Amino acid sequence: MKNNNDINEKQFLEQYSADEYEKPSVAVDMVLFTIDEDTLKCALVKRSEHPFKDMYALPGVFVGIEESLDDALKRGIAAKAGLHGIYFEQLYTWGAVDRDPRMRIISVSYLALVPKEKLDTTAELYSIDEIGEMSLAFDHKKIIEYARERVKNKVNYSNIAFEFLSEEFTLPQLQRVYEILLDKPLYKANFRKKIEPLITDTEKMTSGEAHRPSKLYKQK
Amino acid sequence: MKNNNDINEKQFLEQYSADEYEKPSVAVDMVLFTIDEDTLKCALVKRSEHPFKDMYALPGVFVGIEESLDDALKRGIAAKAGLHGIYFEQLYTWGAVDRDPRMRIISVSYLALVPKEKLDTTAELYSIDEIGEMSLAFDHKKIIEYARERVKNKVNYSNIAFEFLSEEFTLPQLQRVYEILLDKPLYKANFRKKIEPLITDTEKMTSGEAHRPSKLYKQK
DNA sequence: CAAATAGTGTCTTTGAGACACTATCGT
DNA sequence: ACGATAGTGTCTCAAAGACACTATTTG
Numbered sequence: 001m002k003n004n005n006d007i008n009e010k011q012f013l014e015q016y017s018a019d020e021y022e023k024p025s026v027a028v029d030m031v032l033f034t035i036d037e038d039t040l041k042c043a044l045v046k047r048s049e050h051p052f053k054d055m056y057a058l059p060g061v062f063v064g065i066e067e068s069l070d071d072a073l074k075r076g077i078a079a080k081a082g083l084h085g086i087y088f089e090q091l092y093t094w095g096a097v098d099r100d101p102r103m104r105i106i107s108v109s110y111l112a113l114v115p116k117e118k119l120d121t122t123a124e125l126y127s128i129d130e131i132g133e134m135s136l137a138f139d140h141k142k143i144i145e146y147a148r149e150r151v152k153n154k155v156n157y158s159n160i161a162f163e164f165l166s167e168e169f170t171l172p173q174l175q176r177v178y179e180i181l182l183d184k185p186l187y188k189a190n191f192r193k194k195i196e197p198l199i200t201d202t203e204k205m206t207s208g209e210a211h212r213p214s215k216l217y218k219q220k
Numbered sequence: 221m222k223n224n225n226d227i228n229e230k231q232f233l234e235q236y237s238a239d240e241y242e243k244p245s246v247a248v249d250m251v252l253f254t255i256d257e258d259t260l261k262c263a264l265v266k267r268s269e270h271p272f273k274d275m276y277a278l279p280g281v282f283v284g285i286e287e288s289l290d291d292a293l294k295r296g297i298a299a300k301a302g303l304h305g306i307y308f309e310q311l312y313t314w315g316a317v318d319r320d321p322r323m324r325i326i327s328v329s330y331l332a333l334v335p336k337e338k339l340d341t342t343a344e345l346y347s348i349d350e351i352g353e354m355s356l357a358f359d360h361k362k363i364i365e366y367a368r369e370r371v372k373n374k375v376n377y378s379n380i381a382f383e384f385l386s387e388e389f390t391l392p393q394l395q396r397v398y399e400i401l402l403d404k405p406l407y408k409a410n411f412r413k414k415i416e417p418l419i420t421d422t423e424k425m426t427s428g429e430a431h432r433p434s435k436l437y438k439q440k
Numbered sequence: 441c442a443a444a445t446a447g448t449g450t451c452t453t454t455g456a457g458a459c460a461c462t463a464t465c466g467t
Numbered sequence: 468a469c470g471a472t473a474g475t476g477t478c479t480c481a482a483a484g485a486c487a488c489t490a491t492t493t494g
Contacts, residue, residue, distance in 0.1 A: 021282075021284065021285055022285040023243040023244070023245055023246070023285070024243070024246055024283060024285060025243055026243070026244055026246060026326055062241075063244060063315070063326070064241065065241060065242045065243070065244060065324050066317055066324075067317065068315050068316050068317050069313065069315030069326070070315070072315075090312060090313065092310060093289065093310060093313040093328050095283070095288050095289030095290070095292075095328070096288050097286055097287065097288050104285050104286075106246055106283070106289070106328075108313050108315070108326075170473085171473080171474085172472075172473070172474095187456095187457065187458065187459080188473085188474075188475095189457095189458090189459085189474080189475065189476080189477095190455095190456065190457060190458080192474080192475085193455090193456090194455090194456085207465085208465095208466090209465075209466080209471090209472085210465070210466040210467070210470080210471070210472090211464080211465055211466070211470080211471040211472040211473075212463065212464040212465045212466095212471080212472055212473045212474080213464075213465060213472095213473080214472080214473055214474080215473085215474090390446085391446080391447085392445075392446070392447095407483095407484065407485065407486080408446085408447075408448095409447080409448065409449080409450095409484095409485090409486085410482095410483065410484060410485080412447080412448085413482090413483090414482090414483085427492085428492095428493090429444090429445085429492075429493075430443080430444070430445090430492070430493040430494065431443075431444040431445040431446075431491080431492055431493070432444080432445055432446045432447080432490065432491040432492045432493095433445095433446080433491075433492060434445080434446055434447085435446085435447090
């Protein structure tokens with residue numbers, strides 16, 4: 001049994017190396033989240049070609065032979081959102097054989113988070129709820145759901161919530177981000193106790209609104 | 221700026237699709253952990269060919285064009301460890317351009333966990349501490365460190381510890397697994413309170429040893 | 441009964457959750 | 468003064484941590 005498998009494996013490797021086997025294509029697809037109109041939204045692109053023509057899909061690029069996965073993603077972000085230096089992390093690699101009807105494409109998915117203000121205004125944004133009702137190209141709906149879960153989990157043990165805000169923010173703003181990402185209301189006092197060690201006071205305040213102004217903070 | 225990038229992206233896609241660009245190879249590499257001699261160990265293979273000849277590396281296979289990533293991994297596990305039906309999960313995809321000196325290979329890494337008893341006896345196992353002192357082929361040391369961290373984190377909010385034991389086990393055994401994975405001692409009483417909801421009593425006991433026997437449990 | 445390991449009871453500390461209260465702006 | 472939102476004090480409850488104790492086997 002063991003030896004038999006070993007031999008099979010060796011043959012496979014030799015044949016593969018000899019280019020007798022076709023290689024899959026590799027793409028990176030990005031789930032770019034932002035918060036807009038008090039909801040979590042994801043950037044989508046309308047496909048102009050088959051397959052899934054006229055359906056929405058995640059923005060993505062093929063990985064060049066002399067380009068790392070992260071670099072391919074950065075190229076994709078720059079092309080799609082016209083920006084640099086935003087937060088991203090790799091999510092998961094999707095490798096079902098039939099995920100693309102044209103040919104074998106393995107997709108390395110990434111999560112990207114960006115404050116709405118930084119985002120190119122031409123980006124098409126759809127709320128998570130809307131996307132839930134839509135049908136997307138390829139397995140992209142599943143990828144977005146995966147990303148949504150990752151964000152929900154990671155909010156509690158990381159600082160990703162800050163990625164949705166600009167450098168200075170108020171605690172009510174930050175709390176709202178947490179509430180949107182966690183999809184549940186939070187108690188103000190408890191929230192403040194918990195995030196206190198993560199933030200640092202600026203001396204500034206908001207002003208001009210018809211109610212008590214709030215302090216501006218920065219991430220520590 | 222935006223339009224310029226869009227055009228570049230379109231050109232890239234067209235050229236890529238037209239196979240004017242070379243495709244990377246895709247491999248799956250597995251970090252197979254087990255517990256043996258009271259330590260966490262990882263399966264390695266000694267490379268018989270260049271590059272990194274005679275150095276140790278993670279077992280891996282190339283992904284066939286008609287084979288999903290998970291299927292490729294299962295093939296690798298069967299070849300290496302001579303077994304089926306063990307726990308595995310995808311870890312991370314490594315895509316640095318120069319990670320393999322021969323050619324561009326993107327590696328999708330997987331974590332596999334198996335009780336020592338199920339493992340093929342020919343597997344070469346090295347403890348995490350030993351591996352820390354060794355130098356491994358490619359970026360495989362980094363991959364193992366990544367896997368080690370994943371396990372350490374996941375122990376606390378999942379049931380992966382059970383994957384290192386056979387179906388029936390004692391609580392001292394289970395506690396020892398937790399201690400090895402977390403790399404710290406645990407209080408017996410507290411440990412038992414915490415895992416109580418995860419386990420179910422069998423009516424059996426251990427016997428034959430020169431001390432009080434212990435109950436055998438199964439995972440709930 | 442001695443050595444060794446299995447198993448339990450309970451006090452303390454920490455942090456999450458709930459809620460009521462006070463503070464400060466513009467109109 | 469009022470409406471609206473910002474910000475604080477404190478009680479409760481559940482879980483994590485620490486430690487001391489009891490129980491059951493073999494030799």
